[in-house]
Amino acid sequence: MNLFVFVKRVPDTESKIKIDHEKRTIVEEGLNFVLSPYDEYAVEEALRLREAKGGRVVIFSVGAETSKVILKKCLAMGADDAVLLKDEAPESYDGLRTSKVIAKALQTKFKDFDLLLFGRQSMGADNAQVPSMTAELLGLPQVNVVTKLEIEGNRGTAEREIEGASEKVSFSLPAVISAQKGLNEPRYETLKGIMAAKRKEIPVLTVEDLGLSAADLAPQLKMTGLESPPVRQAGTVIDDEPVIAAKKIVEFLREKAKVI
Amino acid sequence: MDFSLNEEQELLRQTVREFAENEIKPLREELDEKEEFSIPLTQKMADLGLFGILIPPEYDGMQMDYLSYCIVVEELARVDGCQAATVAAGNSLGSCPVACYGSEEQKKALLPKLAAGKLWGFGLTEPNAGSDAGGTQTTAVKKSDKWILNGSKIFITNAATDITLGSTIQTVTGEREGGKKVYTCFLVKQDTPGYSAKPMHKKMTWRSSNTAEIYLEDVELTDADILGGEGEGFHQMLETLDSGRLAIAAMGVGGAQGALETAVAYAKERRQFGRPIGKFQALAFRMADMATEVEAARSLLYRACWLKDSGRPFSMEAAMIKLYASEVMKRAADGAVQILGGYGLMEEYPAAKFYRDQRLLEIGEGTSEMQRLVISRKLGL
Ligand SMILES: Cc1cc2nc3c(=O)[nH]c(=O)nc-3n(C[C@H](O)[C@H](O)[C@H](O)COP(=O)(O)OP(=O)(O)OC[C@H]3O[C@@H](n4cnc5c(N)ncnc54)[C@H](O)[C@@H]3O)c2cc1C
Numbered sequence: 001m002n003l004f005v006f007v008k009r010v011p012d013t014e015s016k017i018k019i020d021h022e023k024r025t026i027v028e029e030g031l032n033f034v035l036s037p038y039d040e041y042a043v044e045e046a047l048r049l050r051e052a053k054g055g056r057v058v059i060f061s062v063g064a065e066t067s068k069v070i071l072k073k074c075l076a077m078g079a080d081d082a083v084l085l086k087d088e089a090p091e092s093y094d095g096l097r098t099s100k101v102i103a104k105a106l107q108t109k110f111k112d113f114d115l116l117l118f119g120r121q122s123m124g125a126d127n128a129q130v131p132s133m134t135a136e137l138l139g140l141p142q143v144n145v146v147t148k149l150e151i152e153g154n155r156g157t158a159e160r161e162i163e164g165a166s167e168k169v170s171f172s173l174p175a176v177i178s179a180q181k182g183l184n185e186p187r188y189e190t191l192k193g194i195m196a197a198k199r200k201e202i203p204v205l206t207v208e209d210l211g212l213s214a215a216d217l218a219p220q221l222k223m224t225g226l227e228s229p230p231v232r233q234a235g236t237v238i239d240d241e242p243v244i245a246a247k248k249i250v251e252f253l254r255e256k257a258k259v260i
Numbered sequence: 261m262d263f264s265l266n267e268e269q270e271l272l273r274q275t276v277r278e279f280a281e282n283e284i285k286p287l288r289e290e291l292d293e294k295e296e297f298s299i300p301l302t303q304k305m306a307d308l309g310l311f312g313i314l315i316p317p318e319y320d321g322m323q324m325d326y327l328s329y330c331i332v333v334e335e336l337a338r339v340d341g342c343q344a345a346t347v348a349a350g351n352s353l354g355s356c357p358v359a360c361y362g363s364e365e366q367k368k369a370l371l372p373k374l375a376a377g378k379l380w381g382f383g384l385t386e387p388n389a390g391s392d393a394g395g396t397q398t399t400a401v402k403k404s405d406k407w408i409l410n411g412s413k414i415f416i417t418n419a420a421t422d423i424t425l426g427s428t429i430q431t432v433t434g435e436r437e438g439g440k441k442v443y444t445c446f447l448v449k450q451d452t453p454g455y456s457a458k459p460m461h462k463k464m465t466w467r468s469s470n471t472a473e474i475y476l477e478d479v480e481l482t483d484a485d486i487l488g489g490e491g492e493g494f495h496q497m498l499e500t501l502d503s504g505r506l507a508i509a510a511m512g513v514g515g516a517q518g519a520l521e522t523a524v525a526y527a528k529e530r531r532q533f534g535r536p537i538g539k540f541q542a543l544a545f546r547m548a549d550m551a552t553e554v555e556a557a558r559s560l561l562y563r564a565c566w567l568k569d570s571g572r573p574f575s576m577e578a579a580m581i582k583l584y585a586s587e588v589m590k591r592a593a594d595g596a597v598q599i600l601g602g603y604g605l606m607e608e609y610p611a612a613k614f615y616r617d618q619r620l621l622e623i624g625e626g627t628s629e630m631q632r633l634v635i636s637r638k639l640g641l
């Protein structure tokens with residue numbers, strides 16, 4: 001099986017995010033960047049499928065040279081190859097733009113695949129658009145938020161989370177799936193993997209190499225504002241005898257919070 | 261000058277940090293309290309490759325540089341000095357002497373197993389020969405084609421677990437003209453008749469690392485069990501310790517980092533007099549000093565690793581950083597206990613364990629006094 005996984009470099013969830021209001025982006029300086037956590041499930045699933053069925057796992061990332069670090073990590077986990085689809089444009093939060101780059105790469109350079117795996121969403125932007133848009137651009141079946149995946153021959157079945165239930169879907173290959181937490185437990189890279197990754201070259205294809213013009217990539221989305229969540233106000237402490245406290249709480253819920 | 265780590269080293273740090281946070285941290289307190297050496301956890305570390313770091317690829321190892329090795333030990337010690345000890349002893353003291361001085365047969369027989377997580381001890385210290393390693397009393401006497409070993413060893417890390425295959429044992433095999441002793445190392449398998457190793461308990465420090473006493477009573481070996489050649493033992497042991505000191509220093513840097521982070525996190529949460537205690541300048545400045553010292557120790561350690569990795573003399577710098585990092589961690593752990601107040605004295609909080617585990621660093625693999633001796637001799641004193 002040819003298993004392609006698409007991964008993104010995102011700020012570590014434990015980083016303290018600062019905003020550059022003028023540029024309407026986050027300040028990257030001083031941040032620690034990691035492989036987006038949901039993407040790790042996608043990589044792990046691809047590696048398990050390869051172990052069970054044979055084939056190759058190739059990892060792709062759309063982004064700047066800095067994304068090579070996460071590609072190395074995927075190689076260290078055990079992926080066979082990694083490709084950087086180089087796009088030096090700053091983060092646009094435009095999922096369609098990313099999907100166009102991926103779709104174009106697959107249509108022109110990497111045509112031979114059975115399954116495309118994504119994280120359900122990238123940590124940080126949280127748009128959850130790229131898997132679906134890529135599937136649409138390529139006219140492929142898609143299953144999102146997958147918690148269980150089985151492949152038999154050229155068909156797959158997947159379980160996905162829906163509100164209050166789990167849905168079972170069957171589909172034909174090639175297809176797109178996006179991974180949800182619970183799909184598997186990602187492995188640690190081994191030291192052997194790290195050493196092997198060191199020796200692997202990561203080929204780079206620029207958006208120009210793919211034949212995409214500035215017009216193709218013109219953003220369809222404009223960021224008009226970016227704000228940190230408001231700082232939480234200190235709560236009100238009611239420090240009275242139970243009888244009085246209860247009255248004050250009811251009063252608060254009725255008049256201030258207006259929930260009863 | 262380029263101080264940046266390469267991509268692999270960054271990745272290595274991230275991987276070991278995640279592993280230590282997710283797999284070691286949840287067990288740290290319980291293993292320490294029960295004074296339990298954990299085989300499953302050791303196996304997990306082995307699956308990651310942590311016991312083959314310095315072993316050449318022909319014997320299933322990774323043969324990474326010393327800087328990478330020290331990053332691994334540093335990250336383990338940031339969370340748990342005991343697991344760092346198991347790994348550091350496994351690499352520096354267990355597999356290294358075999359890889360450096362062993363015959364082809366010895367290497368083939370042992371190294372792949374050690375790379376996969378089996379353990380091997382390094383038996384130098386004896387009840388009557390500690391800092392003065394020349395005072396070894398264990399003897400090996402040749403009788404026709406056999407060597408007969410008698411004596412005992414003490415405080416030998418990793419030497420008495422169910423996954424230990426044996427130990428390197430330094431012995432006295434004779435006397436040169438002028439009365440100088442001849443030292444020879446033997447590779448002794450765990451199941452050799454007359455050989456026994458038993459765990460030592462009630463330790464204050466490194467409680468979930470295995471420390472053993474070894475007894476040798478008429479243990480019969482042959483020439484094939486000698487490590488390197490007859491008479492090379494002393495030199496082998498000293499060289500092993502020179503490099504081993506870098507890993508002990510890495511434990512100091514990592515442990516100090518862990519203690520610092522513990523203190524900072526607590527100082528942000530704990531409120532007294534209406535504000536987080538980290539806002540009190542007395543504590544904030546103390547943590548600033550701790551952070552500065554950790555950084556200084558890390559720089560000295562990485563530079564010493566660079567000296568070794570680039571084939572330059574490094575033994576003075578190794579002694580310096582072993583000495584310095586141990587003492588930096590002492591101050592950092594002490595600071596962490598102080599900043600946690602009463603909770604700093606409770607084992608439920610990690611400061612106390614950093615404080616206890618630090619204490620080994622000034623004693624093991626050459627006491628701080630011995631490091632000062634090495635350094636002062638290099639000064640021509
Ligand atoms: C947990 C643990 C693990 C260990 N693991 C190993 C191992 O795997 N293999 C191994 O071989 N050993 C191991 N050791 C032993 C360790 O290396 C020795 O404890 C150490 O070298 C000190 O020896 P000693 O305990 O006999 O102290 P001594 O040498 O008796 O020292 C006592 C005190 O005297 C001081 N002193 C001695 N001579 C001088 C001098 N000339 N000038 C000034 N001061 C001096 C020392 O610095 C120290 O303060 C381990 C020890 C511990 C506690």
